Amino acid sequence: MKQALVGFLVGIVLVSALGWIMMPGMMLHETLSPYTVNETVEKIKTSALAEGWVVAGVKPLHKAVKKHGGYDIPPVMLINLCQADHAYNILKEDDNKVLSVMMPCTISVYQKGDGKTYIGSMNAGLLGTMFGGTIAEIMGKQVAAQQQIFVDAATK
Numbered sequence: 001m002k003q004a005l006v007g008f009l010v011g012i013v014l015v016s017a018l019g020w021i022m023m024p025g026m027m028l029h030e031t032l033s034p035y036t037v038n039e040t041v042e043k044i045k046t047s048a049l050a051e052g053w054v055v056a057g058v059k060p061l062h063k064a065v066k067k068h069g070g071y072d073i074p075p076v077m078l079i080n081l082c083q084a085d086h087a088y089n090i091l092k093e094d095d096n097k098v099l100s101v102m103m104p105c106t107i108s109v110y111q112k113g114d115g116k117t118y119i120g121s122m123n124a125g126l127l128g129t130m131f132g133g134t135i136a137e138i139m140g141k142q143v144a145a146q147q148q149i150f151v152d153a154a155t156k
Contacts, residue, residue, distance in 0.1 A: 047153035
């Protein structure tokens with residue numbers, strides 16, 4: 001009995017440690033785009049608009065880093081996207097208002113040292129599942145599916 005309990009506890013510790021190590025890779029997606037940074041941004045914007053989303057803005061993060069710190073980095077563009085129905089259905093519940101810290105939805109398009117263009121996005125499906133309730137329904141299903149459409153538009 002003692003060996004079984006020790007084995008169970010060791011198993012819990014190992015699974016917890018593995019989850020902690022894997023969490024960043026599960027929470028964020030990175031997808032290679034065959035297009036330039038600007039072309040990728042345009043394809044995502046076009047797809048989002050076609051799905052009924054609003055492009056709240058496109059921010060050149062690399063330019064802000066240069067302006068405020070003097071550092072040069074390859075292009076990093078932040079595409080801020082909003083879908084009013086989704087936002088309303090989440091934010092109408094007081095307990096969900098804290099999720100506003102992640103609104104609008106942001107997809108990043110950036111160039112790495114290899115010269116290739118990548119798309120960075122949050123795993124909305126996993127995020128929704130973690131919160132449950134209305135957030136799971138909207139983020140975990142609707143937003144995740146639409147976000148994948150945006151990424152697919154810029155990778156094919």
